[in-house]
Amino acid sequence: MAEKIIAYRFDCLDQTLSQLNKENCAIIAGGTDVMVMYKSRRGVPPKIPKPIVFIDHLSELKKVYQNQKDLHIGACCTYSELLGNPLIPIVLKKAIKTIAAPAIRNRGTLGGNVCNASPAGDTLPLLYVYNAKLLLRSVKGDRIVPISDFIQGVRRIQRESNEILVEIILPSVLDDGAHVIFEKVGNRNADAIAKVGFAGYIRLNGDGIEDVRFAFGAVGPTMIRSVAIEKMLLGRTVPLTDSDIAQVVAAFDKIIKPIDDQRSTALYRKTVALNLLRYFLSMKQYQPT
Ligand SMILES: Cc1cc2nc3c(=O)[nH]c(=O)nc-3n(C[C@H](O)[C@H](O)[C@H](O)COP(=O)(O)OP(=O)(O)OC[C@H]3O[C@@H](n4cnc5c(N)ncnc54)[C@H](O)[C@@H]3O)c2cc1C
Incomplete structure (x- = not known):
């Protein structure tokens, strides 16, 4: 009973x-x-x-x-x-x-x-x-x-x-003019636990970066975010140069430390996480035309 x-x-x-x-x-x-x-x-x-x-x-x-x-x-x-x-x-x-x-x-x-x-x-x-x-x-x-x-x-x-x-x-989410993206990589588009999650936020003033934020999911014990790395991009102009992008990617490469588990390998997770970051930093959608 x-x-x-x-x-x-x-x-x-x-x-x-x-x-x-x-x-x-x-x-x-x-x-x-x-x-x-x-x-x-x-x-x-x-x-x-x-x-x-x-x-x-x-x-x-x-x-x-x-x-x-x-x-x-x-x-x-x-x-x-x-x-x-x-x-x-x-x-x-x-x-x-x-x-x-x-x-x-x-x-x-x-x-x-x-x-x-x-x-x-x-x-x-x-x-x-x-x-x-x-x-x-x-x-x-x-x-x-x-x-x-x-x-x-x-x-x-x-x-x-x-x-x-x-x-x-x-806070300030309504009408702040930021470009925000979310990407999830899993075995299928829904009904699957993330192997990697990524969110990127960028707000421009003209072509200058006024605010930028990144968060990675499923590649550490909790979300990975680094205000110090984000600050490296403040005031830079878009489109970012290859060396700007490489600098940010290298900085995250040092702090993203995923694990192997039943859903994925650490190597796959890290590669995908950094690819998503590169993709976001070079997106055309938020760049001035
Ligand atoms: C089949 C299945 C598939 C899933 N797929 C996904 C997925 O793809 N992505 C994903 O992110 N999650 C997924 N989940 C996990 C789950 O559905 C989510 O995390 C969901 O948001 C949990 O919300 P809930 O209200 O059911 O939480 P509950 O189970 O009710 O609570 C979760 C925890 O939060 C605490 N809690 C809840 N609300 C409060 C509150 N207001 N104040 C204080 N404590 C609180 C509870 O005590 C408990 O510890 C899945 C779960 C299942 C069963």
Whole structure:
């Protein structure tokens, strides 16, 4: 007989936070990672070692709104909901369309992808180049943390047990004139875990580079981003020279250290990651005509 477990499903966020403050619970949003994490044998219910608390139905976690140029995305918005929302940047929708298949996209949430902190989380490269900030709430109040501080390693996040991720905030994402790309290399176009993920962001003033950012997924314990390398390109003009591009590629070559696993080899991952960087740096689409 299946063991009984305690499960909570409160009507509002405040009640949920108050329970989390009293008891260490496993949070379940869409459950698409949690159910896999605790799975046992076929036909046997997953063994979750703590009481569980459902949050996917909470309206406070499902809002998407604009605040000046910032975009606020509720942590429990499912991928399917985000695909249907006109405020969501097209490039983020492109990344979402590579995630799993529609059934998982109907359940999986953006907040779940962040809190699961997988090196292959497909929304993460873009969230890193957007300098995403995370709004966390507990009974003690709110705090806002940059995503790069929140995610500390493979499935390691800086969340207190009484906190819930409420919003993912993309600062200045609306109308900032940047050219942003996302590329994922996997065994097929969707429904495959990434071998390599890449996001690039560039904003020009005339032909001068005003801002540029890169993030690589699935080639390290978490997203690889280097503000120091990005700074090397500030003020340079496009089209970049071959030597500018070679300098940036060489710098990333030193810090990208992928591993071999069942999905790919370290050599393949590194080669593809650097090729994607070269491709982005020489793209014609954002260059002045
Ligand atoms: C068949 C299959 C295919 C998949 N394919 C892909 C893929 O191609 N790309 C990809 O990136 N992922 C993929 N995933 C993983 C998964 O679907 C995503 O990571 C998804 O975004 C997880 O969201 P969720 O709401 O289901 O998270 P859950 O499973 O509910 O939660 C994940 C983790 O985050 C915590 N959590 C969730 N929401 C919050 C919150 N608001 N506050 C605090 N903690 C929270 C949970 O406690 C848990 O630790 C796949 C999963 C499956 C089963």
